Amino acid sequence: MHSETVAQLQQGLRARKYSAVELTRALLARIERAQPELNTFISIESEAALAAAAAADRRLAAGDAPALTGIPIAHKDIFCAAGSRTTCGSKMLANFISPYDSTVVARLRAAGAVVLGKTNMDEFAMGSSNETSHFGPVRNPWNLKLVPGGSSGGSAAAVAARLVPAATATDTGGSIRQPAALCGVTGLKPTYGRVSRYGMIAFASSLDQAGVLARTAEDVALLLRPMAGFDPRDSTSVEREVPDYQAALNQPLKGLRIGLLKEFFDQGLDPRIEALLRTALEQLRVQGATLTDVSLPNLPLSVPTYYVVAPAECSSNLARFDGVRFGYRCENPRDLKDLYERSRGEGFGAEVKRRIMTGTYVLSAGYYDAYYLKAQRVRALIAADFERAFGTVDVLIGPTTPAVAFEIGAKTSDPVTMYLNDIYTIGANLAGLPAVSIPCGLVDGLPAGLQIVGPHFSEAKLLNVAHRYQQESDWHQRAPEAYR
Amino acid sequence: MSLSRRDIENIAHLARLGLSDAEVPVYAESLNRIIALVGELDHAATEGVLPMSHPLPGLTQRLRADEVTESDQRELYQRNAAQVMAGLYLVPKVIE
Numbered sequence: 001m002h003s004e005t006v007a008q009l010q011q012g013l014r015a016r017k018y019s020a021v022e023l024t025r026a027l028l029a030r031i032e033r034a035q036p037e038l039n040t041f042i043s044i045e046s047e048a049a050l051a052a053a054a055a056a057d058r059r060l061a062a063g064d065a066p067a068l069t070g071i072p073i074a075h076k077d078i079f080c081a082a083g084s085r086t087t088c089g090s091k092m093l094a095n096f097i098s099p100y101d102s103t104v105v106a107r108l109r110a111a112g113a114v115v116l117g118k119t120n121m122d123e124f125a126m127g128s129s130n131e132t133s134h135f136g137p138v139r140n141p142w143n144l145k146l147v148p149g150g151s152s153g154g155s156a157a158a159v160a161a162r163l164v165p166a167a168t169a170t171d172t173g174g175s176i177r178q179p180a181a182l183c184g185v186t187g188l189k190p191t192y193g194r195v196s197r198y199g200m201i202a203f204a205s206s207l208d209q210a211g212v213l214a215r216t217a218e219d220v221a222l223l224l225r226p227m228a229g230f231d232p233r234d235s236t237s238v239e240r241e242v243p244d245y246q247a248a249l250n251q252p253l254k255g256l257r258i259g260l261l262k263e264f265f266d267q268g269l270d271p272r273i274e275a276l277l278r279t280a281l282e283q284l285r286v287q288g289a290t291l292t293d294v295s296l297p298n299l300p301l302s303v304p305t306y307y308v309v310a311p312a313e314c315s316s317n318l319a320r321f322d323g324v325r326f327g328y329r330c331e332n333p334r335d336l337k338d339l340y341e342r343s344r345g346e347g348f349g350a351e352v353k354r355r356i357m358t359g360t361y362v363l364s365a366g367y368y369d370a371y372y373l374k375a376q377r378v379r380a381l382i383a384a385d386f387e388r389a390f391g392t393v394d395v396l397i398g399p400t401t402p403a404v405a406f407e408i409g410a411k412t413s414d415p416v417t418m419y420l421n422d423i424y425t426i427g428a429n430l431a432g433l434p435a436v437s438i439p440c441g442l443v444d445g446l447p448a449g450l451q452i453v454g455p456h457f458s459e460a461k462l463l464n465v466a467h468r469y470q471q472e473s474d475w476h477q478r479a480p481e482a483y484r
Numbered sequence: 485m486s487l488s489r490r491d492i493e494n495i496a497h498l499a500r501l502g503l504s505d506a507e508v509p510v511y512a513e514s515l516n517r518i519i520a521l522v523g524e525l526d527h528a529a530t531e532g533v534l535p536m537s538h539p540l541p542g543l544t545q546r547l548r549a550d551e552v553t554e555s556d557q558r559e560l561y562q563r564n565a566a567q568v569m570a571g572l573y574l575v576p577k578v579i580e
Contacts, residue, residue, distance in 0.1 A: 099560045192539040206539055235546050304522045315499060322500075324573050329566035335576050337500075345502030350510075353501055357492070357511060358518050360499040371522065376535035378528045383536060416517045432539025456540060 001026050002162040003484070006071055006219035009165060013060060013070045020060065020070030024053035024114055027072050031116060031163045034483070037144060040158040042077045042135050043085050044117040052114045059112065068226065069112030074167040076155050077118035078125055079210075080199040081105045088201045089121040089133040089151075092321050092328045092347035102199025103231045104168055104210050111226035119154030119167055123349045124318065125175055125203045127151050128421040129411065132351040137408055140183060141480040142446055146405040149179030155213045156183040161483040166214035166223050170200060172207045173306050174400075174425025177437035180213055181400035181449025184439045186466065186476060187213045188220045191456045192432035193238035195224075196231030204313035205236070207306075207429045216476055217438065217466035221245035224459065240457065248460040249467040254288030256465065257393040261453075262295045264398030264424050273399050273448045276441035280450050281397065283472055284465070294393060296385035301378050302426040303419060308362050308375035309430070314352075315359025321347065354415060383431040390455045395465060399424055400437040400449030428453050436462045439475040447478070486516050 001023050004012060012018055028046050035041060049072070056070035080086045080098035087093045101109075109115070122132040130138040130153025138153040140146040141161035148157040152169035156179030159167055169176045171189035180187025188211045195210040202208060212223045225245055231237040258281070265274060285291055323329040323343025330346050333339035348356070362371035389396060402423060411418045428435040433453055440450035450469075454462045470476050487495075492512045496503045503511065538544060558571060567574040 096564055099557065099564070193543075232548065235548070238540065238543070298528070301525060301528055304524045307518055308522050308525070323566065324575055325561075326564035333576050336578055338502075339576055340500040341502035344500055345504075348501070353503075354511060354514055354518075356499050356501060357495045358515060361487075361491075361495050361515065361519075362522070364495070364498060371525075373535055374525050374528075374530060375522070376537070377530035377533040378525055380533050380536040381528065381530065383539075383541075387541075414517065415514050416521050419518075419521070430539075 002030055003479070004165065005216050006165045006214060006222050007216070009071055010067070020053040020056035020114060021050060023070065024049050024072055024116065027116060027164060034161055034163055038139050038141060038157055038161060039136050040120055040138050040154040040161070040163060041074070041117045042087055042089070042120050042154070045084065045115060049114055049116045056112060056114055066110070066112040067222065068108065071113050072116050072164055073108065073113045073223070074116050074119045074155060074158055074164045075105060076121055076152050076167065076169050078121060078170055078201045079105050079168060080201070081115070084118070086118070086201070087135070088125070089123040089135060090348065090352070091134040094134065094328070096326055100199060103196035103233065104200065104227055107226050108168070108223070116164055119158055121154055122151035123352050124201070125151040125170055125172055126314070126351050126355055128174070128178055128418055130154065131408060131412060132349055134349060139408070140405050141483050142184065142405065145407055146446070147182065147408050149182035149405065151175040152213060153179050156180055156185055156187065159183070159185045159213050159215060160480060162479060166212060166219050168210060169213045170208060170210050171429065172203050173310060173429050174422040176211045176213060177400050177425050177435060177449065177451060178422060180437040182405040182447065184447030184475070184478060185213055185215055186217055186220055186436065186438050187211065188224065188436045188459065188462065189428065189434060190224065190228065190459055191434045193236050194434070194457065194459065195227050196234040196237050198231055198233040202317040204310040205317060206313060207310060217436070217463045217470055218246065218249055220436070221249060221463045243460045245460050245463050248464050251464050252288060253284060253465065253468050256289040256395070258284060258289050258291050259294030259389055259393030259396045260291060261396050261398035262293050263299045268402045268423065269399055270403045270443065272443045273403070276443070276448050277399055277450055280440045280469065280473070284469060287468055287472070292393060294389045294396060296382070296389060296427070298378065298381040298385050299427050302382060302430060303423055305375045305378045305382065305430060306426045307358070307419060308371050309379065311355040311359035312363050312372050313359070315356045315363065318352070318356055323347070351415070379430050382427060386427070386431045386433060394454070395458070395461060396453045398451055400451040404443045404446040404448055424451060432456060434459050434462055436466050438466045438469060439478070441475055442478070487512055487519065
């Protein structure tokens with residue numbers, strides 16, 4: 001059962017090949033076995049999962065079962081779920097019991113999904129390796145010495161290790177796509193505003209977006225449908241109809257205009273990943289797509305732009321953690337100032353503190369124009385580059401990451417080296433665009449990712465291209481040897 | 485330009501982050517690297533470019549009707565607080 005996709009499990013459950021309880025038990029056992037090795041979960045919610053699975057079986061028997069009934073999933077521990085611990089990977093929230101449901105959690109529950117637990121992540125989603133988690137690093141199922149990527153490293157590793165067929169995730173600068181690439185799974189960051197962020201703990205509010213990690217584009221489509229759509233409780237949620245993503249998966253690629261992101265095929269890219277991309281592109285060309293080189297001249301400024309905008313917004317969002325209303329409080333505060341400073345100093349980890357300070361600095365008196373305003377101007381240039389490109393092509397394709405997974409500890413000494421990991425993913429966040437990463441081959445036995453970026457609200461097209469590629473390739477079916 | 489020990493202490497104070505003496509030089513070094521990275525923006529020609537205010541073109545933040553939509557759940561919310569008494573959040577004495 002563990003190797004089946006969401007689409008296969010839907011059929012299996014409905015044909016009574018196995019019950020939702022049997023499926024849930026089997027995956028929970030797998031999770032318990034893998035946990036000491038991979039550390040993919042922060043909370044394993046066996047009791048609640050089995051109760052939800054029993055309810056799913058009753059609905060399936062009664063013939064009153066929405067699409068995802070009985071499908072086991074995991075939530076990134078950034079999504080609030082009423083009555084359950086929601087930590088965001090931080091000591092600050094290590095004992096936080098959410099009083100309410102995020103919209104993503106509520107909608108997937110309404111669609112019938114069974115939640116097995118909450119996955120590990122970089123603290124407050126700030127990181128590219130899952131090493132900043134208060135709950136310890138996640139290890140990559142392809143090689144335990146390596147990082148799974150981040151910040152949604154727990155979700156990506158859990159899907160890669162066949163512990164769950166799909167998991168929710170979030171992406172502020174690449175946190176869905178980069179771990180998808182490093183773990184060999186499929187990950188979609190939707191358009192800004194497509195999925196409600198109500199109850200999703202905020203990092204950088206002009207960039208954050210919720211999405212899905214799964215093994216196939218089809219499974220991403222199946223989860224995205226109920227997740228997406230207008231939510232009056234999120235003021236950035238867009239009022240726009242949600243298409244039937246699954247129905248669009250098989251459209252032929254004849255006439256599809258693909259732009260190759262010239263700036264991404266640069267000297268920083270591992271030539272072996274480039275070779276895999278060229279092979280994949282040729283396969284799309286054979287299916288009827290045309291390929292042209294496209295230049296986005298301001299794209300190389302993505303990383304510096306991001307490291308002004310994201311920390312600025314983070315410093316503002318994380319000001320709410322004051323040790324008073326919720327979250328960690330220091331022992332025996334002398335006065336109010338001591339309470340704030342020690343609660344925050346002790347409750348936040350090093351990378352979060354670094355970003356809060358960077359953000360505080362770029363927003364401080366005398367520097368706002370030079371940094372924040374300047375970055376927002378460059379951001380407008382980057383967004384305009386994308387818009388111009390989509391005047392002549394339907395989608396843009398390039399690598400997801402410059403290299404395959406690196407060793408745990410290899411990049412922790414210099415934050416800038418770590419930040420450059422997201423060089424190919426940040427552009428889509430700055431411009432609010434949807435983007436998907438799919439497995440396109442192995443380098444030294446480790447997965448590499450191909451990234452497809454499209455215009456706003458083109459998720460159906462992105463999943464269509466990804467699905468057609470997956471119909472003609474089997475990279476997405478490769479599993480790490482120890483977790484087949 | 486480069487951030488000194490004093491600058492870091494000032495930033496930490498503005499952000500209400502308690503840092504140990506040992507942490508200050510570590511953050512000075514890494515923030516200086518980050519400031520050097522974002523310094524690349526200086527070379528971008530942005531004259532006459534309007535700063536981006538929303539990731540979706542033409543959209544602004546939606547406002548909702550000024551209506552009460554939440555019910556009073558004070559007790560539930562206060563369960564996550566470190567110290568509560570008689571429905572109030574407790575903090576160290578502010579006025580002597």
